[in-house]
Amino acid sequence: MKLLFIAGGSSATVFTIAPLATALRNAGHDVLVAANEPLPDIAAGIGLPSVSIVPQPVFHFMRFDRSGNRIEPPKDARENMLHTGRAFGRMAAAGLEALRDLARTWRPDAVVGGSMTYAAGLLAAHLQVPYVRQAWDVVPTDGADPGAEDELRPELSALGLTGLPDPALSIDVCPPSLRPCLPTSAGPQGQLMRWVPGNGQRRVEPWMFTRPADRRRVVITTGTRALAFQSAGALRGLVDQLARTGAEVLIAAPDHVTEKLGSELDDVHIGWLPLDVVAPTCDLLVHHGGGVTAMTAMHAGVPQLITPEASYMEIVARALSDFGAGIALATQAPDQDQTEEIAAGCREILSDPRYGQRARILSREMASLATPADMAVAVEKLAAR
Helix, strand or coil: CEEEEECCCCCHHHHHHHHHHHHHHHCCCEEEEEEECCHHHHHHHCCCCEEEEECCCHHHHHHECCCCCECCCCCCHHHHHHHHHHHHHHHHHHHHHHHHHHHHHCCCCEEEECCCCHHHHHHHHHHCCCEEEECCCCCCCCCCHHHHHHHCHHHHHHCCCCCCCCCCEEEECCCCCCHHHCCCCCCCCCEEECCCCCCCCCCCCHHHCCCCCCCCEEEEECCCCCHHHCCHHHHHHHHHHHHCCCCEEEEECCHHHHHHHHHHHCCCEEECCCHHHHHHHCCEEEECCCHHHHHHHHHHCCCEEECCCCHHHHHHHHHHHHHCCEEECCCCCCCCCCHHHHHHHHHHHHHCHHHHHHHHHHHHHHHCCECHHHHHHHHHHHHCC
């Protein structure tokens, strides 16, 4: 069979679909990933054949409408979610013709897309093949769907549709115990699948997968945009405060952050870290609320301290806090120094074993769900109809 996976947005949208795509490849099927730039290279880097369908990165569609007019993102959380849906709708529309061209020579038996990868449903409807939708993480995105539907009205009308296509199979990766902590707008639960990391790898060193014998370990991840961790002063102050508790601190950072801050933090491991390898060795993960980062920590059973910077990050942070597996700080202003607040939250989590206990409940629950290999069988049966 031929299975087309469509990714869109950030590298996280590739990493989340990678385990299912890999499981289907391992089962002997032909798998291809289609994505906007620069994601095809990321997909190829984790062993998935990939093709480019949209030359622009997602931020282009966040900032400009179809006519090229600049858009200012709204501050209201609900309106911001609708704005996000419209942006992903514009990206879907921009790639639809390229996807149809691809399907003329490489016709899939089913199309798989992530939470807001609206092009997957449109292409599947055009080809009249099954459409599978896999959640990226625990954040419900149905609040974005009306925005995408409005944006895609011309494309939907051309297909004879009055609304977004419904998936033939919806895959949910949220641990059931966490679901009550999500907003009441969360859509119906799909078939549950174990979320496993699908990120890129590099050569690892023993200290990465070895837990310190007599110390706690805290990992701070700056992500690619985390405002709270972009200055050497803020990181230096946080590292020093955590060191006074006896903790070892590791900083997971992309190359541009490492180049900027590495010389001022030369006594700390800073740089790219295989988070899925390191997370099981740590006692706390500090980050900005990215979905893949949060899911990686949940998978490893590690409590989290989150400094959210956007409404969807607030959803992740609040859910984990309400469940007792972490602490959510208030969303920060770009010029706000949260070092003292972050350090205090870290001390609380490190001193109270209940956070770790609650985090391990989520990890065990995730481990009990159907594997990507199990779900691959369901996709096979659907595509064979």
